[in-house]
Amino acid sequence: MNHSPDTTIYPHPFAFPDAALADLRDRLARTRWPDSETVPDWRQGVPLATMQALCTYWRDGYDWRACxxxxxxxxxxxxxxxxxxxxxxxxxxxxxxxxxxxxxxxxxxxxxxxxxxxxxxxxxxxxxxxxxxxxxxxxxxxxxxxxxxxxxxxxxxxxxxxxxxxxxxxxxxxxxxxxxxxxxxxxxxxxxxxxxxxxxxxxxxxxxxxxxxxxxxxxxxQQALARLQAFAEHENGYMTEQIQSPQTLGYGLTDSPVGQAAWIYELVAKYTDGNAEELLGRDAILDNITLYWLTATAAASARIYWQSMRTFRExxxxxxxxxxxxxxxxxxxxxxxxxxxxxxxxxxxxxxxxxxxxxxxxxxxxxxxxxxxxxxxx
The missing domain is CATH 3.40.50.1820 (Alpha/Beta hydrolase fold, catalytic domain)
Incomplete structure (x- = not known):
C-alpha cells in the first residue's frame, strides 16, 4: 500500500453558491444598526453614514461574480x-x-x-x-x-x-x-x-x-519611534483583541456582514495614503471583505495574531x-x-x-x- 503524501495540484476555482450570496444580501437588509457616533469624524471608528452607504451598495450594486x-x-x-x-x-x-x-x-x-x-x-x-x-x-x-x-x-x-x-x-x-x-x-x-x-x-x-x-x-x-508610540497608544486595539481573544471576536464578525466589513474597512481606510474608495475602488475593497465573509474566516484569520505575535522572531x-x-x-x-x-x-x-x-x-x-x-x- 502506498502511504506517500499526495502532492497533486488540483484546479480549485472560486465558485461560491448563489445561496451564499442571497444569504449575504438578506443579512445586509436585516442589519440592526448602532447609534450614530457622537463626534463629527472618525475618532470613534467608521462613521455610521459611511458604513450604511457602503453596505447599501454591497447589497444592491456590488457584483462578487466579477471578482x-x-x-x-x-x-x-x-x-x-x-x-x-x-x-x-x-x-x-x-x-x-x-x-x-x-x-x-x-x-x-x-x-x-x-x-x-x-x-x-x-x-x-x-x-x-x-x-x-x-x-x-x-x-x-x-x-x-x-x-x-x-x-x-x-x-x-x-x-x-x-x-x-x-x-x-x-x-x-x-x-x-x-x-x-x-x-x-x-x-x-x-x-x-x-x-x-x-x-x-x-x-x-x-x-x-x-x-x-x-x-x-x-x-x-525619532519621528519613526514617535509614530510607533502613537500607534501603540491609540491605534492597536484591533491587534490586541486578535492577540488575546480571536475566538470571541469571531462570533460577531462571522454572524454579521456589517461587523466584518467595518472591522476591515476601518483599517484599509486608515492606512491608505488618501481616500481609500477612490484609490482602491469601492468594489475592490468589497472584493476583499466579501472573500473574508464567504469563507467565514474572521476568527481563523485573526488567530495568526494569537499564534505568531507570541513567537515571531527575526x-x-x-x-x-x-x-x-x-x-x-x-x-x-x-x-x-x-x-x-x-x-x-x-x-x-x-x-x-x-x-x-x-x-x-x-x-x-x-x-x-x-x-x-x-x-x-x-
Whole structure:
C-alpha cells in the first residue's frame, strides 16, 4: 500500500453558491444598526453614514461574480502540503527568462491585493516595461485565510508557512525563486530569507517592523519611534483583541456582514495614503471583505495574531535584501536601521506616496520597486 503524501495540484476555482450570496444580501437588509457616533469624524471608528452607504451598495450594486472571474483567470489551485490544503493563484510569464516570484499577503488583506500587479509583473512587455524584468507570479493564500484550509491545531508558525511555500514552488517546477511581502507577508518572507539559497535567491519587503527602544540618531528615526508610540497608544486595539481573544471576536464578525466589513474597512481606510474608495475602488475593497465573509474566516484569520505575535522572531538573512518605504505605512524606518538588521541590503528606497497596501493602492510604484530590487539578483 502506498502511504506517500499526495502532492497533486488540483484546479480549485472560486465558485461560491448563489445561496451564499442571497444569504449575504438578506443579512445586509436585516442589519440592526448602532447609534450614530457622537463626534463629527472618525475618532470613534467608521462613521455610521459611511458604513450604511457602503453596505447599501454591497447589497444592491456590488457584483462578487466579477471578482470571481478575475480570480479564476489566474489558475486557482490547491495542493496538500504538510497535511494542509494550500490554495494559490499562478500566472506564468510568456518571457523565457522570467524568474519565479512568490508574493505573500497579510491581514486584513488577501491575494486580491495583488490582482492589479500580477499581470504587470508577469508580462512587462505588455505593460510598458522591460521584458528582462519578467516574473512567474505565485500568490499563495495563508492557512486560515480564503480558500486555504483552516487549522484545527495552533501550530503553524511563519517558519512552517515558509517551508510550505518552498515546497509549493518546488511542485510548480521552481527550485529557486524570489520572495516579497509586507504585513504578515513580511514575517513569512523574513523566514523565507532565513532559509536562503538555493531555494530563496533574494527577498524584498515593503514593511520593516521597528520596536520601542531602538536607538534613534536623527530626526527621521525619532519621528519613526514617535509614530510607533502613537500607534501603540491609540491605534492597536484591533491587534490586541486578535492577540488575546480571536475566538470571541469571531462570533460577531462571522454572524454579521456589517461587523466584518467595518472591522476591515476601518483599517484599509486608515492606512491608505488618501481616500481609500477612490484609490482602491469601492468594489475592490468589497472584493476583499466579501472573500473574508464567504469563507467565514474572521476568527481563523485573526488567530495568526494569537499564534505568531507570541513567537515571531527575526531571521538572519544571507541572500540579497531589498526594501521600499511607503510613507503612510504604520512602521517607518531609515536605511541605517534596515542595513543594521540586514547587512546584505542591496536596494533601499523611500517612496513619495503610498500606504500599508502598496500593491493594491499604488500598483505602478509597487511593480517598479519589485523590479528594481530584484534586478540586483537576476
Amino acid at each position: 470571481e472571474a478575475r480570480l479564476n483567470a489566474l489558475s486557482p489551485s490547491r495542493t496538500q502540503i504538510d497535511g494542509l490544503a494550500i490554495h494559490f493563484l499562478h500566472l506564468r510569464s510568456p518571457e523565457p527568462d522570467a524568474v519565479p516570484l512568490v508574493l505573500t499577503h497579510g491581514w486584513p488583506g488577501s491575494v486580491i491585493e495583488f490582482l492589479k500587479v500580477a499581470p504587470m509583473l508577469a508580462d512587462p512587455r505588455a505593460h510598458g516595461g522591460d521584458p528582462k524584468d519578467a516574473f512567474h507570479v505565485v500568490l499563495p493564500t495563508l492557512p486560515n485565510f480564503g480558500l486555504s484550509e483552516k487549522l484545527t491545531t495552533p501550530d503553524w508558525s511563519p517558519e512552517r508557512v515558509a517551508r510550505a511555500w518552498v515546497e509549493l514552488m518546488r511542485r510548480l517546477g521552481y527550485e529557486g525563486f524570489f520572495a516579497q511581502g509586507g504585513d504578515w507577508g513580511y514575517a513569512i518572507t523574513n523566514a523565507l530569507g532565513g532559509i536562503g539559497a538555493p531555494a530563496v535567491r533574494a527577498v524584498h519587503f515593503n514593511m520593516f517592523p521597528i520596536f520601542a527602544g531602538m536607538e534613534a540618531v536623527d530626526a527621521q528615526e 531571521h538572519s538573512i544571507q541572500v540579497p535584501v531589498g526594501f521600499s518605504q511607503f510613507p503612510r505605512d504604520i512602521h517607518q524606518t531609515s536605511r541605517r536601521w534596515v542595513q543594521e538588521r540586514y547587512p546584505t541590503l542591496v536596494y533601499y528606497n523611500e517612496l513619495p506616496q503610498g500606504g500599508h497596501f502598496p500593491a493594491w493602492e499604488q500598483p505602478a510604484l509597487f511593480v517598479e520597486e519589485v523590479r528594481a530590487s530584484f534586478r540586483h539578483s537576476r
